[in-house]
Amino acid sequence: MTVARIAVVAGDGIGTEVTAQARKVIDAVLPGVEATEYDLGATLYNRTGEVLPDSVRDELAGHDAILLGAIGDPSVPPGVLERGLLLKLRFDFDQYVNLRPSKLWPGTTSPLAGVKPGEIDMVVVREGTEGLYVGAGGVLHRDTPAEIATEESLNTRHGVERVVRDAFARAQRRDRQHLTLVHKTNVLTHAGGLWARTFAAVAAEFPDVTTEYQHIDAAAMFMVSNPQRYDVVVTDNLFGDILTDIAAAVTGGIGMAASGSVNPERAYPSTFEPVHGSAPDIAGKGIADPAAAILSGALLLEHLGHLDEARRVSEAVAAEVASRTPGAPLRTAEVGDRVAAAAAA
Amino acid sequence: MTVARIAVVAGDGIGTEVTAQARKVIDAVLPGVEATEYDLGATLYNRTGEVLPDSVRDELAGHDAILLGAIGDPSVPPGVLERGLLLKLRFDFDQYVNLRPSKLWPGTTSPLAGVKPGEIDMVVVREGTEGLYVGAGGVLHRDTPAEIATEESLNTRHGVERVVRDAFARAQRRDRQHLTLVHKTNVLTHAGGLWARTFAAVAAEFPDVTTEYQHIDAAAMFMVSNPQRYDVVVTDNLFGDILTDIAAAVTGGIGMAASGSVNPERAYPSTFEPVHGSAPDIAGKGIADPAAAILSGALLLEHLGHLDEARRVSEAVAAEVASRTPGAPLRTAEVGDRVAAAAAA
Ligand SMILES: CC(C)[C@H](C(=O)O)[C@@H](O)C(=O)O
Ligand SMILES: CC(C)[C@H](C(=O)O)[C@@H](O)C(=O)O
Numbered sequence: 001m002t003v004a005r006i007a008v009v010a011g012d013g014i015g016t017e018v019t020a021q022a023r024k025v026i027d028a029v030l031p032g033v034e035a036t037e038y039d040l041g042a043t044l045y046n047r048t049g050e051v052l053p054d055s056v057r058d059e060l061a062g063h064d065a066i067l068l069g070a071i072g073d074p075s076v077p078p079g080v081l082e083r084g085l086l087l088k089l090r091f092d093f094d095q096y097v098n099l100r101p102s103k104l105w106p107g108t109t110s111p112l113a114g115v116k117p118g119e120i121d122m123v124v125v126r127e128g129t130e131g132l133y134v135g136a137g138g139v140l141h142r143d144t145p146a147e148i149a150t151e152e153s154l155n156t157r158h159g160v161e162r163v164v165r166d167a168f169a170r171a172q173r174r175d176r177q178h179l180t181l182v183h184k185t186n187v188l189t190h191a192g193g194l195w196a197r198t199f200a201a202v203a204a205e206f207p208d209v210t211t212e213y214q215h216i217d218a219a220a221m222f223m224v225s226n227p228q229r230y231d232v233v234v235t236d237n238l239f240g241d242i243l244t245d246i247a248a249a250v251t252g253g254i255g256m257a258a259s260g261s262v263n264p265e266r267a268y269p270s271t272f273e274p275v276h277g278s279a280p281d282i283a284g285k286g287i288a289d290p291a292a293a294i295l296s297g298a299l300l301l302e303h304l305g306h307l308d309e310a311r312r313v314s315e316a317v318a319a320e321v322a323s324r325t326p327g328a329p330l331r332t333a334e335v336g337d338r339v340a341a342a343a344a345a
Numbered sequence: 346m347t348v349a350r351i352a353v354v355a356g357d358g359i360g361t362e363v364t365a366q367a368r369k370v371i372d373a374v375l376p377g378v379e380a381t382e383y384d385l386g387a388t389l390y391n392r393t394g395e396v397l398p399d400s401v402r403d404e405l406a407g408h409d410a411i412l413l414g415a416i417g418d419p420s421v422p423p424g425v426l427e428r429g430l431l432l433k434l435r436f437d438f439d440q441y442v443n444l445r446p447s448k449l450w451p452g453t454t455s456p457l458a459g460v461k462p463g464e465i466d467m468v469v470v471r472e473g474t475e476g477l478y479v480g481a482g483g484v485l486h487r488d489t490p491a492e493i494a495t496e497e498s499l500n501t502r503h504g505v506e507r508v509v510r511d512a513f514a515r516a517q518r519r520d521r522q523h524l525t526l527v528h529k530t531n532v533l534t535h536a537g538g539l540w541a542r543t544f545a546a547v548a549a550e551f552p553d554v555t556t557e558y559q560h561i562d563a564a565a566m567f568m569v570s571n572p573q574r575y576d577v578v579v580t581d582n583l584f585g586d587i588l589t590d591i592a593a594a595v596t597g598g599i600g601m602a603a604s605g606s607v608n609p610e611r612a613y614p615s616t617f618e619p620v621h622g623s624a625p626d627i628a629g630k631g632i633a634d635p636a637a638a639i640l641s642g643a644l645l646l647e648h649l650g651h652l653d654e655a656r657r658v659s660e661a662v663a664a665e666v667a668s669r670t671p672g673a674p675l676r677t678a679e680v681g682d683r684v685a686a687a688a689a690a
Contacts, residue, residue: 078541079534087532111570113458132498137535139521147502149539153477157492184583187432190482194494196423217590224569224594225456238529242587245562250570 003032004304007063007269008148011041013278014288014332015069021290021336022067022297025316028340029309030301036063040085042073042278051084057092061268065300068273069293073280083135084124090128093268095261096159097166098128099299100275102247103229105256107322120251122230123174125167127242128261130159131191133237146208150252155191155236160198166264167234168206178231180212182219182239195236220246227251248275256321258295262303272300286332291317294339316342348377349649352614356386358623359677361635366635366681367412367642370661373685374654375646381408385430387418387623391623397428402437410645413618414638418625423461428480434509435473438613440606441504442511443473443585444644445620447572447592447602452667454597457569465596467575468519470512471585473606475504476536478582488668500536500581505543511609512579513551515688523576525557527584540581565591572596593620601666604642609646631677636662639684654688661687 006026010019025035039057045051060066066089071081089095104110104120137151164181171179181199185192196213203211216239222229223246235243248257257275274292282288294317303308315337316339325331351371355364371378383401390396405411411434414428434440449455449465481497496674509526516524526544526676530537541558548556559567561584567574568591579587602620619637627633639662647655669675 033420078531078537082531111457113456113630135534137498137533139535139539141502142540149500149535151498151500151536152534153482153496153498155494155496157486157490177684184586186423186427187478187583187586188479188482188496189428190484190494191496194484194492197488217586220565220587221590221594225590225598232628236604238532239530241532241562242565245566246569249566253570254566309412332386 002034003030004034004064006033006035006257007060007066008035008037009040009066009071010037010069012043012073012277013070013283015041015071015278015279017283017286017288017332018274018290018293019067019069021332021339022293023175024336025294025313025340025343026297026301028344029312030306040254041071042076042081045076046073047199050082052088057088061093063269064304064328065269066271067297067300068271070274070276072278080185087133087327089271090261091272094129094263095268095270096127096163097130097262097264098126098237099260099262100124100126100240100244100247101258102244102251103256104251105318105321107324108256109326110250110251110252112227112318113226115250120227122211122227122233122247123170124233124235124240124244124247125163125170126235126244127159127163127237130155131237147225153188153191155194157194157198160195161202164199164234165205167232168202168209169234171209172206174231176231177209178212179209180214180230180233181215182214182235182243184239185213186215191236199234216243219243223247223250231262244275254292255289256291256295258292258299260296260299260303270300271301272296272303287329288332290329290332290335291321294336312343313339346377346380348375349379351378351380351645352405352411352413353380353382354385354416355382355414356416356623357388357418358415358625358628360386360416360623362628362631362633362677363619363635363638364412364414364678366684367638369648369681370639370658370685370688371642374657375651383549386416387421387426387681390421390426391418393564396426397433402433405434406438408614408637409649410614411616412645413616414622414640415619415623417623428568432478434616435606436617439474439608440613440615441472441508442580442605442607442609443471443604444607445471445585445589445602446471447596448664449596450601450663453601454671455595456597457572457595458567460573465572467572467578467592468515469578469580469585469589469592470508470515471580471589472504472508472582475500476582498533498536500539502539502543505540506547509544509547509579510550512577513547513554516577517551517552518521519576521541521576522554523557524554525559525564525575525578527559527561527580527588529561529584530558531560531679537580546581561588564588564589568592568595588621599637600634601636601640603637603644603645605641605648615648617648633677634675634676635677635680636666639681657688658684
């Protein structure tokens with residue numbers, strides 16, 4: 001019996017290696033998932049010049065979710081795969097909730113002195129379909145002294161309200177029930193005003209959730225000086241991109257950073273992928289850590305309603321990481337085997 | 346004999362207290378500075394509704410430099426003083442080099458485990474007159490479901506080239522001669538392209554300087570995982586705002602963070618101010634640390650060509666901070682007295 005139809009875009013570099021482990025673990029906890037592989041990314045682009053053919057996009061649309069590894073290679077000009085593939089999926093599939101949990105797991109070490117496992121546990125809800133990511137803008141008089149280049153941030157009440165409401169709902173389901181809005185209302189007064197007013201309006205629906213506002217520069221600083229203070233954070237597309245990388249850094253790097261680009265209504269497939277890149281330098285050696293990819297698989301399971309399976313996978317990853325000897329080498333496939341066995345049990 | 350004419354905008358909260366110390370130190374090392382005080386900020390705005398009258402702006406323009414304390418108070422709506430005063434000075438006085446040195450000084454502690462004083466020493470050169478800070482954008486259908494808000498980032502070859510050239514020149518004068526460009530060329534392809542192409546063109550004039558490019562999200566992460574790697578960083582207005590606060594955080598907070606909004610040609614006065622705010626919670630108690638304000642005074646002296654005096658002030662602040670007992674309370678005026686005495690000697 002097919003319990004879910006998943007499109008697998010393993011991608012480039014270590015993407016294929018870590019995605020194989022995520023699939024192994026998903027299969028172990030949820031037999032009957034039907035997975036179809038799609039060959040997309042730098043390798044395909046360099047061979048054929050194709051990024052995301054319409055026909056492939058339409059096939060992807062027919063799946064319940066997309067499991068993505070890593071896309072990109074230094075040989076491809078900046079923007080080609082980002083705009084043409086990664087962001088195109090987020091926009092075409094209306095993946096407006098870009099979900100990025102950050103936790104300092106037992107067995108991992110924060111670069112911050114005195115911060116102990118368990119103390120950092122936050123989710124950043126990043127808007128995924130608006131802001132500066134829309135690609136609006138242009139260049140005039142290129143390569144002359146008169147050249148100008150513009151980028152436009154587009155923000156709608158519709159787009160802001162739905163992601164803010166999602167963040168409030170998530171905050172309400174968590175222990176601390178705290179939500180921080182991050183923007184730059186003192187400089188970006190137009191968009192900042194829309195975000196702040198929408199946030200205040202939606203807050204009225206969630207009386208249990210305590211709220212706070214921070215400018216992005218202050219938030220970037222607090223992410224370092226006191227990351228323990230955050231529970232759920234909601235912010236725009238670009239600020240979320242930056243903040244989540246700081247959050248990953250203070251929780252020990254992107255080794256454990258999973259993400260989901262989610263369409264909560266499931267009108268389109270959501271994409272789940274590790275935050276790390278294709279790491280060409282260690283690709284093909286079987287030494288990449290698949291933890292973030294497997295945790296992305298757990299987010300996928302959760303999104304599809306398999307909450308118990310998702311929890312077992314997260315716990316198995318946590319146990320695996322806690323049992324590691326710091327600095328000891330790891331084998332990608334062996335980690336996948338151990339997590340799969342533990343999660344299935 | 347008047348050696349320089351300085352406008353003093355002490356501002357709000359602790360601004361007046363710390364600025365008094367910066368003046369004390371400047372007077373001690375450079376007798377003959379003529380200082381004129383201007384009453385601007387939240388207090389003035391709340392009393393009169395005025396932010397920066399044109400007549401005051403024109404008077405400020407007649408000075409060699411502006412020493413600023415801190416502007417702002419929660420009682421003023423976001424954007425009023427930022428757009429009307431702080432940013433207006435940067436734009437009207439063409440202060441296109443926003444200079445932010447970050448150093449881990451002896452006697453200060455980084456929140457990063459194992460990072461020792463002396464190991465972090467960077468200058469972020471942030472563009473100050475373009476980008477998303479120009480205020481272009483608007484709101485339509487406010488407070489309706491159809492509301493949209495836009496913000497536009499405007500970037501010119503002229504504006505990018507001059508700040509990039511300034512950053513290269515600074516990198517060339519430093520020991521490590523390394524310059525990192527930070528942008529988001531893979532998503533903001535229009536503006537990112539202009540920055541990257543301009544950077545490459547100017548690099549040809551500075552063969553001694555080694556260069557590197559990082560996306561803002563990666564840079565935000567490296568600022569935490571390996572801030573030692575940075576020497577000079579050049580970036581746009583908004584990315585610079587965020588990065589410099591992370592840089593301040595990893596060097597122990599904004600207690601030592603000085604800044605200059607500089608017009609290198611001296612066609613207009615440049616502004617020098619601590620990065621910290623008006624801190625209403627500790628204002629009036631005489632316990633604010635004036636180190637960042639005094640170091641901003643050193644940047645002012647350096648900008649006006651008084652290099653020896655600037656060096657003596659920096660060294661006196663460094664000695665003062667190194668001699669502190671961690672956690673011991675300090676008196677704002679006593680710190681000013683000690684630094685003034687040491688710098689004058
Ligand atoms: C690769 C890039 C387009 C992407 C982004 O900027 O969103 C990445 O940094 C991320 O955070 O998923
Ligand atoms: C107060 C604000 C306008 C300002 C900025 O965003 O530039 C501040 O954060 C700074 O860094 O000087």
